[in-house]
Amino acid sequence: MLENSNFPEADSLIRIEIVKYKELPELMEKYEELKSKCIKIFFEENFRKVKLSDEQFLAVADISQNLLLRARAGSGKTTTLSLKIVYLIQCEKIDQNKIVSLCFNSAATRNIIKKLRDDFDIKYREKENISTFHSLAGQISPAEKGVETLFDDRDPLSKQKLTAFVEEILKKKWDEPFEELRNEEIINSNGIFGFIKKFLVNVKYNTYKTIIYAIARADSRYDSDEEANELENKAILYGSKEYYLYRRNLSYITLDGKHVKSFGEKCIADYLFEHDIKYKYEPNFRMFSSGREYTYHPDFELYEHKIIIEHWGIDEFDKQKMVPKHWLKTWDDYIKEMKEKRDYWVKVHKDYRLLQTNITQLRGGREEFESTISDELKKYNILNEKLPLDKIMEKISHDLRSKFSEKVVQYIQKAKQDECTPEIMKHKIDGEHYSKYSKVNIFLCLANVIYTEYEKNKINNHKIDFYDYLSNAVEEITNKHGNCILRSGVNINEIEWLLIDEFQDFSPLFMALVKVIQKYNPKVKLFCVGDDWQAINSFAGSDVELFNEFEREFPVNSAVKDLTINWRSNHTIVNLGNRIMTNHGIESNADPKNREVGIIEHRNINEEHNHNIRRFNIKEVKAEFGIDTDIDVVLLRYLDHTVKIIDTYLKSLKDDKEFKVLILSRKSKVKQDTLKDFIKRIEVIFVRKYPDDKNKIKVLFDKQTDKKENEYQQVESKTAHQSKGLEANVVIVLEATNRCFPLIHPDSLLFEIFGDTLDKIEDEERRLFYVACTRAKSDLYLLYEEDFDKKKTLTEFYPYLE
Structure with a gap:
């Protein structure tokens, strides 16, 4: 038969x-x-x-x-x-x-x-x-x-229409009282609302915008008991692997949207923002140590005052010489780094003054720590007066609302995918027994109220998601x-x-x-x-x-x-993918007939021999690249490396219309540039470098149609998420650092009610790195930054570090 x-x-x-x-x-x-x-x-x-x-x-x-x-x-x-x-x-x-x-x-x-x-x-x-x-x-x-539909017919999981609809709801409620939290209750509470007490002169301040501001500020006392309780609630044992992952990958977001690595840094950044003191986070300096030149990123630069702030992560007078358990550094290593950094500002950059804070100053709580910052700034004749709350809200209101809308959209998407109505979600939230004034509980209450409004508004406005x-x-x-x-x-x-x-x-x-x-x-x-x-x-x-x-x-x-057979990539790329996903399931196999040996390179853009962009020739490099704007030097290094890599494949790109280079990033921005801006800079650089080939160069960056009628660009940039389903001869991954892979957003913890544990989040970040790397058919380049004190290094997901 x-x-x-x-x-x-x-x-x-x-x-x-x-x-x-x-x-x-x-x-x-x-x-x-x-x-x-x-x-x-x-x-x-x-x-x-x-x-x-x-x-x-x-x-x-x-x-x-x-x-x-x-x-x-x-x-x-x-x-x-x-x-x-x-x-x-x-x-x-x-x-x-x-x-x-x-x-x-x-x-x-x-x-x-x-x-x-x-x-x-x-x-x-x-x-x-x-x-x-x-x-x-x-x-x-x-x-x-x-x-009317609240989704794009081409990609229904895209959320632009949904976000705009939610933001409109939030905009209307922005100045309304949030009834679930009475004014008197907030005044008598601690936790994230403690700082509002000073400003609550009448009920108008008990609004959605003020509550959301409080969530963004995330006030809390910094003490080990509180952290221990938080860990216990997450079933994480102190000192365990899960604890290490939790502390190592946790980041904080400042009021002006920057990701920082400690609660102390967040307090400093928020203080500077609320007092209208301009700053740069982790600015770029070059320093020599042990006969080598390194990139050094101090915590903060108050560039209008020529002041550097370093927030030390230990108590240097601790007789027990304790360092946080999630650190890879020893006490002696850290003390040595502190000395080298202090010497740098005394002996090398004498035009700067060093302001120092440390972890022990947080033990008295945020308010006491802010008082310390204020006193230190006054020593340098910086009169720091806090802006009125309305002025602060004016500075951040739009950004705060749009970012909060994105979180609410994520909440709604997860609830609806889990087939949970607002009523079901309220029951689930109540069943979790969160502390009434905890950040998570307040967020969930707010999000669910807006979810309820969202469902009503859809009906009233004849919309469907x-x-x-x-x-x-x-x-x-x-x-x-x-x-x-x-x-x-x-x-x-x-x-x-x-x-x-x-x-x-x-x-x-x-x-x-x-x-x-x-x-x-x-x-x-x-x-x-x-x-x-x-x-x-x-x-x-x-x-x-x-x-x-x-x-x-x-x-x-x-x-x-x-x-299991990967017909797209050579065995070099396939083997790397398997190493990234070791112990996570059945392996992939390369096409046995594909004998090509691919290139896998990881480049530290801060290494002296890896780039020609140094502090002393930054003007020349800007002139060479046709850049006349105030651009971050690290962004210049990423541009420099990316241009050099593409340049080695320029002949292949011009000779073969189906030869592709894909530039990927974990985030939608590379430093100050959007990915669209970044790729445009690269195009401009190549046009300036090869003026006689201007038309051929521009074609590489324009949309084309292949033999199968699919649109593509020979050189294009995408986020790692957007790259799924794509392929290219050459892939360049930008910011392949431990800060981007994994990128564990602090707000991820707001969604634990949907089962989003830290382990699951990290596993997904590993898969995302795998997706980015396996877009390559032949060659892969991982560009990353490593600085003096190893705040940034090559991502741990890169397997050859083992």
Whole structure:
């Protein structure tokens, strides 16, 4: 039967044999291997131009009712999903309208439709049976006429419209009293609201904006008992690996939006901001030590007053010589660094004065510490008077509101993906028994009130979000017992196959849609593809545990198979990816026929021999690059290295229109530049450097269309998140430091109610670094900064440090 391509009848027969003999897994394995060879022969005879692997044919040959295909980077998951559709239509003679394929965005659906058309001459219309989740949901339960969507049809998980809608709600409530916290209660409270007591002269200050300001300021006493309680609440043992991760990766955000590494630094930065004293955080200086030149980043520079502030992390008079447990430095190392830094300002940079604070001064609380800062500044004749609260709010109001809106959007996304209404969330928040005036509790209360308003405003303004689309579809299928007609004319109860792309991005809400289809159509089969190593969307509510627990979620006749061969990258890149993800699952394999040896370089941009940008020639470098603005010297170094790397591939870029260089960043900015600004600077530099090739150079940075009608740029920049699904001959990762990979946002702790533990956050950051590195087909460059006291180093995720 298999030799005659009668696959359905052969499958039926083998199922009878398996039931008859009960447990014969080896029989199933041998059968699927034989079947895959027959499928391969069929495709080689009918589609000779298409090159496919034995792994892909084995995946297609699987006879489980529910299959999860774990497809590593570059393994051809989209091709395999398309191959399954072709097999079902050509070999099993299934009506193509009874095969539904679901993707997360319209670009992915177009890619599958195009592959089927070009490679296999199978024609599908977009938004019918190969569609996005929201398109399918819209077919089942269409939005009423005149209702506006709060998502982008091309990428429904994008949040621009959602954020704008939430920000408008917050804008209207900005000056209103927050009823959940009465004025008298705040006056009598401690914690994050202690500082407001001085300003609460009447009820107008008990507003949303003031409460949000208090959250941003995050007042608290700095003492070990408080930290111990916090750790206990998170089930973290003092001195454990989890404690080390917690303290090492925790950062704080200042009122003016800077990331700093300690509570003391945050207090100093907030104080300077609230007293209108201009400063730079971790400015750039060069210093010599042990015969070498280093980059040195003191904590703060008050550049208008020529004052440096260093906040020491130890008590230098401590007889026990204790350092924080999460430090890698010894007491003696740190004391030596302190001496070298003090000597630097006394002997080298005599034009600066050094103001010193230390960790012991925080023990009396923030107010006492601020008093110390004030006294020290007065010694240098800096009269520091705190701005009125209204003036402070005027300075930060817009930024504060937009950043808080983003947090609320994340809260709403996670709640809705978990199928939690505002009422359910209130019950969950109450059940956590948070301290009433803790930062987390106040944030959750505020966010849930705005979530409630959000739901009301949607109805009043005739709007619907992406999650409503899915929820309404689930409800419609339930109400109609599955009797829902799709655009193709097929009833959901008649669907035979449901194929799902990017399964690692699933959430409980997506799962609810699939399971309700299965409930009323129990014969429908699942073919899901994804890669748990590329699960990087938890911020939108995705839960990789649904991927890892596939056989528990679908307990009847389910299986997990693997696509491990990376056809995109050479073995150098593949091996690096495996090292990054050691002990995190099945490894990837390189194409055995690909003998290319790739380049992997990690460059410390601050090393003297690695760059020509020094303090004494900064003007010349700016002139060479055509830069006449006040630009951060570290940004110049990143530009310098990036330009030099691209320059080595310039001939390949000009000769081969499909040769690509991809510049990636963990954040949307590189120092002061947006990624768009950064890539524009590079273009300008190359145009100035090669004026005779100006037109050819500009083409490299312009949008083009490839043979498959896909838009691309030969040289482009993206965030690491945006790079998922992309590939390039050369990848350059900017700021590949321990400060960016992992980048653990302090506000991550606000979302623990959704299961966002520190371990999970760090695991996702590791996966994000893996995604960034494995975009490279051939060569990878990691650019990072390492400074004198190792505040910044190459990311720990880079495996060759072990």
